Amino acid sequence: MTLMAQKQSVRRDILKARRDFHDSAAAQAATKAACGHLLELLAPHQGKAIAGYMPIRSEIDPLAAMAALVPHGPVAVPVIEGENLPLNFHRWDHKTPMETGQFGAMIPIHAQPITPQVVIVPLVAFSRAGHRLGYGGGFYDRTLARLRAQGAVFAVGLAYGVQEVDSFATEGTDQRLDAVVTQAGARLF
Numbered sequence: 001m002t003l004m005a006q007k008q009s010v011r012r013d014i015l016k017a018r019r020d021f022h023d024s025a026a027a028q029a030a031t032k033a034a035c036g037h038l039l040e041l042l043a044p045h046q047g048k049a050i051a052g053y054m055p056i057r058s059e060i061d062p063l064a065a066m067a068a069l070v071p072h073g074p075v076a077v078p079v080i081e082g083e084n085l086p087l088n089f090h091r092w093d094h095k096t097p098m099e100t101g102q103f104g105a106m107i108p109i110h111a112q113p114i115t116p117q118v119v120i121v122p123l124v125a126f127s128r129a130g131h132r133l134g135y136g137g138g139f140y141d142r143t144l145a146r147l148r149a150q151g152a153v154f155a156v157g158l159a160y161g162v163q164e165v166d167s168f169a170t171e172g173t174d175q176r177l178d179a180v181v182t183q184a185g186a187r188l189f
């Protein structure tokens with residue numbers, strides 16, 4: 001099996017598990033618990049520019065944590081600039097007028113670009129070693145590579161516990177996470 005086919009097979013299995021959990025009665029409490037753990041983990045980073053994301057499909061919803069961070073410093077959300085390009089981040093708060101962006105995630109109508117020092121990363125699957133798999137566009141891999149080339153960045157994956165896998169095949173461009181937060185707590189890598 002090629003590397004891409006192996007990743008695709010993990011994506012398919014974990015997306016089903018994520019969807020099932022997201023649709024279950026346990027999802028709401030898990031989201032609340034994970035947002036609490038995320039805020040605790042990010043307390044030492046308060047005041048830094050922080051990128052979150054607008055959830056799509058069965059992704060865990062980070063908005064409660066993002067809203068709590070807004071009074072402390074700039075919060076931003078990802079915006080696609082084009083295929084094979086890193087993401088940009090535009091400033092967000094709960095009053096920002098939004099429109100639907102590519103692939104369905106909401107983006108601010110008026111762009112206020114931000115360079116984040118902390119990135120809350122959406123993901124499909126994560127491994128015990130701190131690797132992540134997204135939807136396969138390579139957007140976050142390119143984005144974290146660029147941010148890390150520019151300076152220190154703390155990348156924290158946010159996920160339901162069911163998205164963990166022992167390991168999966170990786171390639172050189174796969175960017176590791178610094179931490180993952182689930183409803184069970186935060187893990188540093």
Ligand SMILES: Nc1nc2c(c(=O)[nH]1)N(C=O)[C@@H](CNc1ccc(C(=O)N[C@@H](CCC(=O)O)C(=O)O)cc1)CN2
Nearest residue numbers: 053054055056078079080103105122134135137139140
């Ligand atoms: N909430 C959220 N916002 C985000 C991302 C994300 O993963 N989550 N992104 C992170 O990159 C970017 C959006 N990128 C995305 C890229 C692909 C697909 C997607 O659904 N892909 C198809 C397969 C596409 C194809 O290969 O033709 C799929 O999974 O069905 C979704 C989002 C920016 N914003």
Ligand SMILES: Nc1ncnc2c1ncn2[C@@H]1O[C@H](COP(=O)(O)OP(=O)(O)OP(=O)(O)O)[C@@H](O)[C@H]1O
Nearest residue numbers: 007132133134135136137138139140141142145173
């Ligand atoms: N920095 C990079 N430069 C060039 N190509 C890259 C880079 N990062 C990733 N890629 C390529 O992008 C493609 C998709 O990568 P991958 O399958 O790891 O995406 P993903 O991590 O699931 O997606 P995302 O990062 O958007 O969540 C792969 O072909 C990979 O080689």
